Every structure is written in structure tokens, then in C-alpha cells.
Amino acid sequence: MIDIFKDYVLQREELLARIAQELQLDKTRLERMETAFNAVAEVLKKDDDFFNDLEIEVYAQGSKRIGTTVKPINQEDFDLDTVLHIYDVFYNHSPEKVYNALVKALEKDSYYKTIMEKKKRCVRLNYKSDFHMDILPACMPNGFDKENIKIPEKAMKDWSLGNPKGFANWFLNIANSVEMPMLRKYSTVLLEAKVETEPLPEELYLKTPLQRAVQLFKRYRDIYFQDKDYPVSSVVITTLAATLYQGESSIFETIDNLARKIKNNYLESVNNRERFKILNPVNSAEDFTDSWTNKHYDSFYNFITDFYKKWQNLKTSFETGKEDYIKLFGEGVYKQSLNEQFKTFSKSTSDGFAKASGLIVSGNALTNSLGNINQNQGIKNEPHRNFGGKY
Numbered sequence: 153m154i155d156i157f158k159d160y161v162l163q164r165e166e167l168l169a170r171i172a173q174e175l176q177l178d179k180t181r182l183e184r185m186e187t188a189f190n191a192v193a194e195v196l197k198k199d200d201d202f203f204n205d206l207e208i209e210v211y212a213q214g215s216k217r218i219g220t221t222v223k224p225i226n227q228e229d230f231d232l233d234t235v236l237h238i239y240d241v242f243y244n245h246s247p248e249k250v251y252n253a254l255v256k257a258l259e260k261d262s263y264y265k266t267i268m269e270k271k272k273r274c275v276r277l278n279y280k281s282d283f284h285m286d287i288l289p290a291c292m293p294n295g296f297d298k299e300n301i302k303i304p305e306k307a308m309k310d311w312s313l314g315n316p317k318g319f320a321n322w323f324l325n326i327a328n329s330v331e332m333p334m335l336r337k338y339s340t341v342l343l344e345a346k347v348e349t350e351p352l353p354e355e356l357y358l359k360t361p362l363q364r365a366v367q368l369f370k371r372y373r374d375i376y377f378q379d380k381d382y383p384v385s386s387v388v389i390t391t392l393a394a395t396l397y398q399g400e401s402s403i404f405e406t407i408d409n410l411a412r413k414i415k416n417n418y419l420e421s422v423n424n425r426e427r428f429k430i431l432n433p434v435n436s437a438e439d440f441t442d443s444w445t446n447k448h449y450d451s452f453y454n455f456i457t458d459f460y461k462k463w464q465n466l467k468t469s470f471e472t473g474k475e476d477y478i479k480l481f482g483e484g485v486y487k488q489s490l491n492e493q494f495k496t497f498s499k500s501t502s503d504g505f506a507k508a509s510g511l512i513v514s515g516n517a518l519t520n521s522l523g524n525i526n527q528n529q530g531i532k533n534e535p536h537r538n539f540g541g542k543y
Contacts, residue, residue: 154338154341154342154500155497155500156342156493156497157497157498160468160469160470161402161404162334162338163493164404164466165334165335165402165403165404166335166342166493167489167490167493168364168368168403168404169335169356169357169359169364169403170356170489170490170492170493171368171371171481171485171486171489172359172364172367172368172371172403173353173355173356173359173489174485174488174489175222175223175367175368175371175481175485176220176221176222176223176367177216177221177222177223177230181230181281181282181283182216182221184281184283185212185216185230185232185283185285186212188232188277188279188283188285189210189211189212189232189234189285189287190210192210192234192236192258192264192277192285192287193208193209193210195257195258195261195264196208196210196236196254196257196258199253199257199260201253201256201257202253202256202257203238203253203257206238206239206240207238207239207240208236208237208238208239209236209237209239210234210235210236210237210287211234211235211237211317212232212233212234213233213234213235213288213316213317213319213320214233214316214386214387215370215386215390216232216233217316217320218320218323218324218327218363218366218390219324219359219363220363220366220367220370220386220390221367222367222370222371222374224374225374225375225378225482226378227282229278229282229283229284230282230283230284231283231284231286232283232284232285232286233286233288234285234286234287234288235287235288235290235301235316236254236287236288236289236290237290237301238250238289238290238291238292239292239298240291240292241291241292241293241294241295242291242292242293242302242311244291245291247273247289247304247305247308247309247310247311248304248308250289250291250304251273251275251289251304251308254275254287254289255268255270255275258275258277264277267279267280271286272306272308273288273303273304273305273306273308274286274287274288274289275287288303289303289304290302290303290314291311293313299315299317299318300313300314300315300318301313301314301315301316302314313435313437313438314435315432315434315435318434319432319433319434322394322433322434323362323390323394326362326394326397327360327362327363327394327397328360329397329399330360330361330362330399330400330401331399331401332401333357333360333361333401333402334361334401334402334403335356335357335402335403336357336358337401338357339354339357339358342357343357345496345497345500352496361400361401361402361403361405361406362393362394362397362406364403364406365393365397365403365406365407365410366389366390366393368403368407368480368481369389369393369407369410369459370386370389371480371481371482371485372459372462372480372481373386373389373455375479375480375481375482376455376458376459377455380451381447381451382447382448382450382451382452383451384451384452384455385440387440388430388440388441388452391430391431391432391433391440392410392414392430393410394433395433396409396410396413396414396417397410404466407463408463408467411456411459411460411463412460414456415453415456415457415460418452418453418456427441428441428449429441459480462476462479462480463476463480
């Protein structure tokens with residue numbers, strides 16, 4: 153077994169994966185969402201006014217599709233973006249006709265009628281759990297292209313081009329281009345660690361560094377913009393990350409290089425008196441920054457500069473980085489992830505502090521008459537989850 157507490161680089165990498173895993177939507181919630189949009193598809197397929205003679209598919213787009221979900225902070229709902237893909241050419245229908253048909257079909261169902269909310273070009277279903285689902289109607293651009301879609305403009309007077317499947321494939325191909333992720337290299341050994349009799353979730357080490365990097369960028373985005381205007385959108389973060397990714401094998405190096413490149417590329421554009429653009433990689437005619445004002449640009453640069461500055465403090469040790477781990481990801485998530493790491497690996501370490509911390513966190517710690525923490529004799533210590541001093 154690797155003594156993870158003797159190798160800061162490996163411990164940091166494993167901890168970053170744990171933090172990202174802790175932040176993402178759990179399997180139960182993801183399955184509940186998938187059940188939700190499959191149920192909507194079944195309702196629409198049974199519609200006898202508009203959809204019954206059409207081939208349709210309802211599928212997720214965005215973070216769920218590419219594996220970069222992050223739990224909202226402050227008990228907010230997760231926004232599940234879905235596409236109602238109608239496999240019929242757009243010129244057979246007007247945007248208003250398709251949108252109104254979607255509304256009408258959902259209103260026929262007594263449940264959906266009570267949770268439906270009309271938006272500018274999509275329909276929102278506000279579930280009483282912890283997410284809402286936005287359904288964007290879409291048609292085919294021609295008779296043979298089943299990937300690109302035509303979607304209503306916000307004014308619903310015309311159609312615009314989209315390609316959520318293509319974007320997801322583009323991102324995942326880049327994410328999977330890494331030859332041997334650092335944690336995957338050690339995964340066989342790390343997965344042997346057990347918390348009592350429960351093995352670690354395999355996904356913890358199998359997600360790519362780019363996917364984890366996007367999750368961690370988005371987490372700090374959510375924290376940073378809690379009290380600031382002009383937040384940076386997820387599609388901007390995702391696009392920049394994938395565009396600038398160079399196959400780094402670790403989460404830490406991926407984020408370190410991405411933050412530096414984003415900051416430098418922005419400054420280069422400013423120095424060259426050029427507008428910093430972020431184009432849709434599967435539709436170069438779409439500029440994700442086309443509506444940005446000077447305030448948006450200032451906000452974007454301040455965010456990435458602040459992130460990069462804090463990230464540098466994570467390079468050498470937990471002594472220099474503890475407070476910045478908390479600022480970047482939140483105190484609760486950081487301490488929960490660190491404590492779980494202690495609990496998992498403390499049995500196989502020769503580091504006294506880590507071993508004692510693991511015993512206390514797991515509730516197996518005793519303090520003997522000499523004040524030494526052990527698991528064989530003495531007074532039982534109450535378990536707590538508040539480590540983070542040395543580490």
C-alpha cells in the first residue's frame with residue numbers, strides 16, 4: 153500500500169479528486185433526473201395533436217452530458233438542460249408552433265401543468281426535489297443531419313443553429329486524450345484501501361483530469377460570484393478549459409496550466425487591442441462573448457486572476473495552502489474530503505499525525521495515560537470531522 157501521507161503531490165491529487173467527487177451530483181440524483189426527462193419523452197410521444205406522428209428524443213445537454221456537474225451552493229436548484237430533438241426539418245414548422253405544441257402537450261398532464269413555467273424559448277419544469285428541467289425544442293437543419301439542431305431564437309421569430317451532441321463529443325474526445333492520468337496510474341493500489349468493509353467508489357479515480365478541472369473551476373466560480381455581478385458562464389469555462397488543455401496527466405497541473413494560459417491569453421488580447429473571443433468549437437459563427445461589456449471582461453479577468461493566485465499556494469504543502477483550499481472550495485467540502493482521506497489511508501501510514509487523525513475521524517481512537525492516541529487502550533475519543541491543521 154502506498155503511504156499517501158509521505159507524498160504531498162499524490163495526496164494533493166487524491167484530495168482534489170475527492171473534493172470534485174464530493175461536489176458533483178450523486179448517482180441517485182442523476183438517475184432521478186434521467187428518469188424525469190425519459191418520462192417527459194413518453195408523455196410527448198403519446199401526444200395525439202402534434203408529436204404522435206414525429207420521431208422525437210429528449211436528452212440532456214451541458215454538464216450532465218459531459219460529466220462535469222457541480223452541486224449548487226446555498227440550497228439552489230440544479231439546472232438540468234435538456235433538448236427535445238424533433239427529427240423533422242425545421243422549415244416544416246415555425247418556432248412558435250413547436251414551442252406552443254410542447255406547452256400544450258405538457259398542460260394535458262395534470263402533474264406537469266402544476267410545475268410548468270414558460271420561459272423565452274424553453275419550458276421549465278420545477279420539480280419539488282432539488283432540480284428543475286429546462287426543455288429546449290429543436291428540429292433538424294436538413295433531412296440527414298441528426299446531430300446539429302435548429303432552436304428557436306429568444307424572440308421565437310426565427311431559428312438559430314446549435315449542436316449540443318457535437319459539443320459534448322468535442323469535449324469528451326479532448327478529455328479522453330490524456331495517456332495515463334496520475335490517479336489512474338495508482339488506482340489499483342489506491343482502490344485497495346477500504347473504509348471498514350466498504351470499497352472506494354471506482355469513479356473517484358477514473359474521471360479525467362480535464363473533467364475534474366472543470367468541476368473545480370466551476371465551484372470557485374460559484375463561490376467567487378456569490379456577492380459579485382457578471383458571473384462567468386459554465387460554457388465559457390468548459391470551452392476555454394478544453395481548448396487550452398494539453399493532455400496533462402494530473403488535476404493539479406491541468407488547472408495550474410489552464411489558469412495561467414487563460415490569464416495570459418486574455419492579457420495578450422488586451423495588449424494587442426483585440427477583443428477576447430470565445431467561439432463555439434462546433435459552430436465558429438457563435439461567439440459566447442458577443443454580448444459581453446467591459447464590465448463582463450473586467451469581471452472575467454478578476455475571477456481568473458484571483459483563482460490563479462490562490463492556486464499557487466497549493467503547490468508546496470498543506471501548511472501554505474490550507475486556507476486557500478477552503479477559499480477555493482468551501483470549508484465543509486474541504487474538511488469532509490480531507491477527513492475521508494485520513495480515514496481511508498491512515499491505517500497504512502507511518503505518519504503519526506495522519507494515523508491519529510484517521511482513528512479519531514473513524515471513532516476508533518483511544519487516549520492512554522501518556523496522552524498517546526491509539527486503538528488498543530485508554531479513554532475513548534469522540535469522533536469529529538475538523539482536521540486540517542498540519543495537512
